Amino acid sequence: MDSLGVWTLVIILYQTVACALVSWLALGCRLAPRAGELAELTLLKLLYLYEPRACNAPALYNYTVRSPAGASLSALAWPAHSPPAAAFRSKMQLWLGLHVAWLALAAAHVAQRRRPCALYGALLPACCAGAALLLTDLVHAALFIIDIRHTSTEQDIFEYIESGGGGLRWLSGRGRSGGQTGTHPQADTSWAGALLAYASCRGVVHWFINFWLLKDNYLESLVAYRKMQNEKLQQRSRYSD
Template sequence: MNSLGVWTLVIILYQTMGCAVVSWLTLSCRLAPRAGELAELTLLKLVYLYEPRACAAPALYNYTVRSGTGAPVAALVWPAHSPPAAAFRSKLQVWLGLHIAWLALAAVHAAQRRRPCALCGAALPACCAGAALLLADLVFAALFIRDIRHTSTERDIFEYIESGGGGVRWLSGRRRGGWPANASPLPDTSWVGALLAYASCRGLVQWLINFWILKDNYLEGLAAYRKIQSEKFQQARRHTA
């Protein structure tokens, strides 16, 4: 196994382990909103990291704005179902599956012997799995960027959950006609979608490293295949001479 193969396995392995940890925390409902935590963290969980229906447990959020007179207007929100969080769970399953496939195929490619069939049978699937992962990162990042316009404020977030068919119950405080028209501006939460878009591309730096690893493995495999074919052709010529 050459140095490129070793570094390829190390880099893919730590990413796979990180994806497995995030997937386990999210899919096993370990990231439920907790009392006393930052409101921004609770909002991030409600939009992406915690799906109440899948976890069979509600998530409560204290939603507060101030009217034009400065009086606080509060409501207790109970999201019974979050379609964006359900979609994020599906994305995690795709990510984890692609990571595991890329790691397994890269290990086979690194351990293959110097045979043309082994090179083609190991290098090409490994490169295809890596390319699929890179493409999925870009597609998911684009989807998170699209979500930015739906996550600009707390109000937009809950409207986004409701518009997707989610069940959001207002347990107290909210009037049937909605919130006061002269309510003070709500805190900006557009960073939620931007943060997930940034993370889905692995901070961009890791995405570029993956791209170069994929390219180098493909070119090395192609060069090795051509070298083996050339050696076989030279041997055949010697036998016929």
């Protein structure tokens, strides 16, 4: 196994482990909102990381705004279902499946580097899995960027959840409609979609590392395949002579 093969397996392996860890946390409902945590973290969980219906557990959020007079208007919001979080669960399942497939196919490709037919037969599926993962990263990042226009404030986030059939309930205090008119501008929360878009592309830099890794493996394997084919032809010509 050459150095490129080793680095290929190491880089894909640690990304697969990281993806499996995030999937375990999100799909296993281990990121439930907790009392006392930052409001921004709770909003991020309600928007993407925690789906109440799939987890069979409610998620409460203390929704508070202030009127121009300084009065605090608050209510407990209970999203019975979060469509953006449900879509994120599907994205995680796709990511995990592609990571596992790429790792398995890359391992098969590295193991078959000395046989021309097996080398080429393992190279193409491995490259296809890697290319599919790169494309999926870009598509998901674009979807998160589109979400930014729906997640500029707390109000926008809850309207976004509710518009998708989230079944938002107000358990106490004044509801959204009773507390929004004439209130002060709310804090900007558009960072949520931008953060997920950035993470989808693996911090951008790692996306390009994967791209060059895929390209180098393909070109090097293609050269090795042609070299082995030429060696076979030379051996056959010798036997024929």
